Amino acid sequence: MKKIFLLILCGGMVACGAPTETPKKEEKQAIAVEPPTTSYTTYVNPLMGTDSTFELSNGNTYPAIAVPWGMHFWTPQTGKMGDGWAYQYHAQKIRGFKQTHQPSPWINDYGAFALMPVVGNLKIKEDERASWFSHKTETAQPHYYKVYLADYDTTVEITPTNRAAQFRFTFPETDKAYLLLDAFFKGSKVQVLPQERKIIGYARNNSGGVPENFHNYFVITFDKDFESVQTWGNGYKLSNKPESEGEHTGAVIGFRTKKGEQITAKVASSFISPAQALLNLQTELGNDTFEQTQQKAFALWEAELGKIQVEDENIDHLRTFYSCLYRTLLFPRTFYEYDKEGEIVHYSPYNGKVEKGYMFTDNGFWDTFRSVFPLFNLLYPEMNQQMMKGLVNAY
Structure with a gap:
């Protein structure tokens, strides 16, 4: 050879x-x-190049938590919805954790949506729900991301597959633990299925150049029963209805948690159909634990x-x-x-x-x-x- x-x-x-x-x-x-x-993956710093602004580029990158050539990436979101500079190193607050397909800030994103944990008084607008964080409590690797949200005493972890990902949220003891799904603007839909511990829907946001029937269909399953269900539509107006469709929609599910309790969410999406999104989730995540998904993603990068x-x-x-x-x-x-x-x-x-x-x-x-x-x-x-x-x- x-x-x-x-x-x-x-x-x-x-x-x-x-x-x-x-x-x-x-x-x-x-x-x-x-x-x-030494592991090659441990040399990688996904935060490299993120200290950029519209006026001055030091890389114009974001920490892409993904597998090689993955269909969906994930990133902590410090920028506002629709801002091409989704994550800026000098930012002090995180607004959500976004599924992204952005190649560059100039091209911007498409089919994006975000998850965000909130504890205490429910806040859904992105400026209000944003939490302080520190790079000292942040771990960013190609196959794994972890950060502590100071406002909510909550830790968020993410590990990806090609078309799916697992989230793990570690909450404090509270009767008011929430997970928000923001399906973003330019057309979206959310539907909560409490008996199945599931949220389904789609996100249509894009920056042009897509067919009229463009959708990113998503499905999210949780390992804990919901204590409450709400959705919102235009104007962030909350409703007890389990479904919302319109220009900008989102969903909120509530939990009671003990100190240190972990809730896992499995997320997948598809550009083809809701059924294909579910198939992607079943095929790529199945019954895998968070650690198993993490190990598989690490092995791919290695x-x-x-x-x-x-x-x-x-x-x-x-x-x-x-x-x-x-x-x-x-x-x-x-x-x-x-x-x-x-x-x-x-x-x-x-x-x-x-x-x-x-x-x-x-x-x-x-x-x-x-x-x-x-x-x-x-x-x-x-x-x-x-x-x-x-x-x-x-x-």
Whole structure:
């Protein structure tokens, strides 16, 4: 088997590429692979590049909690709804935890919605519900995010799959623990199903360039019975009705919690249908615990980041390199799903129909043919084949 060596000059570093081919049976005896002493994923800092504003960019990134090339990302939201600068490092409050598909602040987001825990007096408007937080109590890794919300004495944790995620909320002792689902503006719907411990709905927000029937359908299941159910529509007017549909909708479910009690939410969504969203949840999360999902996401990042093994005495060089590689492996985004027969299908952003085959999106075409796709050819040829099939389908 040939070994592929990549010489990458980056701040004085030399990177050596890991084998990308499958060893032939007769050659397996000759291969010796030393296990890494340090996890590649631990070098990654998703907060790198987040200290940006509209006026001045230091990266224009947000902490994307995702798997490589994932269909849905998650991020803590410090910015207002619709603001392309969703997370700014210098911000002091978090408004929610958003499912995002944003490639850049200039392109902005689409199909976004957010979850937010609230304790005590119920606040639903984003400026009022926002909680103080500190980076000292924040953990940001590609496969895992954790933060303490000071206003609510509540800890939030997130771990992702390709089309789903698990949330874990650790509450104080209270009769007034709430979870808010904000389905955002530009058209949305929420429906609470208390007997099933479930919320379903859709988010239609976008920045243009989508078919008329564009929807991001979501489903959220919880592991604890609801004590109360409310929804809101335009103007944030709360109602005891379990369903709301309109320009801007949301839902609130209430709980009684003991000190340190944890509530887990499993979230999935689909651009195809509500049924497909539920299928994505069942297929990707199933009966997995939060820790199992976290371990799977970690393993995915280790496998992809480990395709390049870098040695350097300066740990900051390693952190910079793998943080940049993490960004490289986020896009283009997976935009296909598996139907109930296991066939690969996608919602077409070109004709609004459900078509067969691969689809990827959110690639920055500005010179990626010179850089990203040649890199993918060397290190991730199977993924690049899928991406090229997706480009043919787009054509």
